[in-house]
Amino acid sequence: MTRRQIIIVAHDVVMTAVALLVSFFLRWGQVEFLARLDRIAVVCALTIPLAALAYWFAGLQRLPWRYVSTLDLTRIALAVTVPAIFLALADFVARGAVIVPRTVPVIYWLVQVALLAGPRVLYRAHRNRRRDRRAFKGAYRMPVLIAGVGDQAEQLVRRLRRDEISSLDPVGLLSPKERHLGDTIHGVPIIGGFGDLEETLRRLDERGRKPRRLVLTREVLESEGVDALVASARRLGLATVRVSEAMTQIGEGEAAVKLAPVAIDDLLGRSAREADLSAVRALAGGRRVLVTGAGGSIGSELCRQILDMGPKAMVLLDHSELALWSIAKELRARDPSAEIRQHLGSVCDARDLAGIFEEFRPELVFHAAALKHVDLVETHPVAAAATNTLGTREVARLAREVGAVCAVFISTDKAVDPVSVLGATKRAGELVFAAADRAGAATLAGAATVAGRAAGEPTRFLSVRFGNVLGSSGSVIPLFTEQLQAGGPITVTHPDVERYFMTISEAVTLVLMASAEGARSSEVSPVYVLDMGQPVRIVDLARRMIRLAGLEPEIDIEIVFTGLRPGERLREALESAGEELHPTAVPGVRSAASREVDPAALEERLGRLRAAVEAHDGPAVVAALQALVADYRPAEGPPALPSPAEGTESGGAKPARLRIVSG
Known part of the structure; x- marks a missing residue:
């Protein structure tokens, strides 16, 4: 003792x-x-x-x-x-x-x-x-104001008050409720509400304690009043930041609390999910992995997360030289010992694709290569069908020939009851993978289960369907950012258009977890659907981005409605009327059994599509897609825009600065 x-x-x-x-x-x-x-x-x-x-x-x-x-x-x-x-x-x-x-x-x-x-x-x-x-004697500490009075705010204040290496000094807290005013948390007073930020800053300035940062806690980021608070802070010259790491890590180790700028995805109210990646490591660890479309937004994030799972080797396939070079360079910097191969090519080149599969013999295939811009695809049906459908058919065929354990097709919510060429070609890709998985399951007739298929057994073919991802190339976030930097206006297709959103990282994590679940599942030809939360109106997203920049919509930045583009619809769905979703063992992932497809009829219709593509006949491609995808109904025309006199701002705000441009 x-x-x-x-x-x-x-x-x-x-x-x-x-x-x-x-x-x-x-x-x-x-x-x-x-x-x-x-x-x-x-x-x-x-x-x-x-x-x-x-x-x-x-x-x-x-x-x-x-x-x-x-x-x-x-x-x-x-x-x-x-x-x-x-x-x-x-x-x-x-x-x-x-x-x-x-x-x-x-x-x-x-x-x-x-x-x-x-x-x-x-x-x-x-x-x-x-x-x-002793720690803070003679040291300058930056005054910060903390928004929120919940558990995360308490942990943050406690950490900052005792952290010897932190340069932040909490001088006050803001609460959305007046009853909290005058209370203290670990000696830090609750000195104001969200609506009187300017008066709070004035009082602190008089005491020589004017804050340099406004730290937003998780509870505030997920509240309805965060837009106005951020806009007010930016207008007053107060930078808004958030804690960059999970609060569970703030009290651990010797690292100081790190802050990060508030981004638009922080304001969408999506709470982070706890992810158990043990099944993903068991699936990808020590295996040869091929990722098509590796240079794209989804493909590159797939490569990053798969690399963390310890694969034996990875082949990155993309038709963009710059995108392929960039992701390969990044992965090699992350893990210099990893075997990373890059292949410049296209899934439309059947001979080149066959060479890759034969040489590398991948055990896991993630098929993310696709043409995805609705308006461009709508006017280029031949290229879309060649990439999104026929390229997918080649990937599925070759994956089976080399005996891959699992092949995963990245689909989209636009494949549900499609009205666009993009949706139809992606739905056709789902059908191709469903038919391939059903054909593999048929060879195991009489077996008790097809779960956890071993080497030599038929390849699993899975589809994972989700909506928009924040910040992907060509999406609204980069577009709105460019328009804001140019001083506006912000262009939105229609005041009522809404979409599902998810961060790229969260979407890819769920894709990998769904893949691990599907690889060992006994369900035949499943389509896994990610839980995207509640849809977000694009015009509301635009207003949030404007306020995040410290400006006011319709006052500082104009919002222009341009009308829906060809192939677009006001709202997307994650399942069709004939599909029944049921939960899986993976939180945030649901499953729908794909409808049975006659393999002979499918191949005959794919043959018609291939002939139309080879003839470079756009109308014939669209007709072949209608025969291939029974629920494909091309949109007849976009809904009319409301007149400026009707107004579009919810809550009675003035619509005077809104401008509608037809066409």
């Missing part, structure tokens, strides 16, 4: 004696206490050793006082309960003889907990105060 532990044991034993004496004194008073002192001494002599044993087994001597926590206080309370029960039993065994009055065990328990916990808590407070004085 160390010297420190001996001192702790001695302290606890002395406090036990004091607690016993105080308990009897409070119960009997001075006269009776002195008259019965001999009996009290006997009780103390029996109780103190028992209490010391209870403290020892509870490990109180091993708890450093400088780090005492609520969990330690719970252990103290439980340890004190043992001698308290002993005192209660002494009264019971005495059978009427007054040795230990019945109220003494209760008084003793309360006094003993206070005497054991109190010095520990005071010592920790003293050490923290002394450390803070």
Whole structure:
């Protein structure tokens, strides 16, 4: 036993004696206490050793006082309960003889907990105060204002108040509720509401404590009033930031709290999911992986996350020289020991694609290569069908020929009851993968299950369907950013158009988890659908981005409605009317069984599509897609835009600066 532990044991034993004496004194008073002192001494002599044993087994001597926590206080309370029960039993065994009055065990328990916990808590407070004085003496700390009064705000304040290497000094908190005003959290006052930021800054400036940053906590980022708060802060010249790491990591290690700028994806109200990637590591670890479209937004993120799973080797296929070079360079910098091969080519080149499969013989195939811009694809059906459908057919055929374990097709919500060429070609890709998986399952007829197919067994073919991803190339976020930098206007196709959104990282993580689930599932030809949350109106997204820039929509930046482009619709869905989604073992992923397709009829229709593509006949391609995808109904025309007089701003805001451009 160390010297420190001996001192702790001695302290606890002395406090036990004091607690016993105080308990009897409070119960009997001075006269009776002195008259019965001999009996009290006997009780103390029996109780103190028992209490010391209870403290020892509870490990109180091993708890450093400088780090005492609520969990330690719970252990103290439980340890004190043992001698308290002993005192209660002494009264019971005495059978009427007054040795230990019945109220003494209760008084003793309360006094003993206070005497054991109190010095520990005071010592920790003293050490923290002394450390803070030493750590921050003579050092400049940037004043920051924290928005929010929830658990994350409490953890952040506590960390910043005791973090020796942090350069941030919390000078106040903002609360959305007036009842919190005047309260304090770890000595930091709640000094204002979200609506009176300007007055709060003025008061802090008068005290010489004007903040340089406004730190938004998670609860605020997910609240409805965050847009106005961010806009107000930017207008007042106060930079808005958020904690860049999960709060579970803030209290760990020696790293300082890191802040990051608030981005548009922080304001969409999507909470981060906890991801168990053990199944993904088991699927991709030590295997040869091929990613088509590796230079694209989804493909490149697939490469990054797959690399973290420890694959044996990776082949990156893309038709863009710059995109392919960039992602290969990034992956090699992340892991110089990884075997990364890059191949400049297209899934439309059947001979070149066959050479890749034959040489590399991938065990996992992630097919992300696609043409994806609705308006461009609508006017180029030949190129779209060649890439999105016939290229997918070649990938599926070659994956089966080389005996890949699993092939995954990246689909889109536009494939649901498609009205565009893009949706039809991607839906046709789903049908191709569904037919390939059903054909493989048919070869296992009579087997108890097809879960966890081993080497030599048919390849699993899966489709994963999701909506828009934030920040992908050609999406609205980069477009709106460019338009904001140019001073506006922001162009939106229609005031009622809405889309599902998800971050690229979250979408790809769920794709990988769905792939691991599908590879071991007994379900035949599944289509996995990602939970995209609630759809977001694009015009609301535009307004949020304008406010994030410290400007006001319709006042500083104009919003222009241009009308839906060919092939677009107001709203997307994640499942068709004939599909029934059911949950899977992966949170955030649901599954729909694909409808059966006659393989012979499918091949015949694919042949017609191939002939139309080879003839470079656009109308014939569209006709072949209508025969191939039964629910493909080309849109007849976009919905009319509302007149400017009707207004489009929800909540009664002025629409005067909105301009509608037809066509």
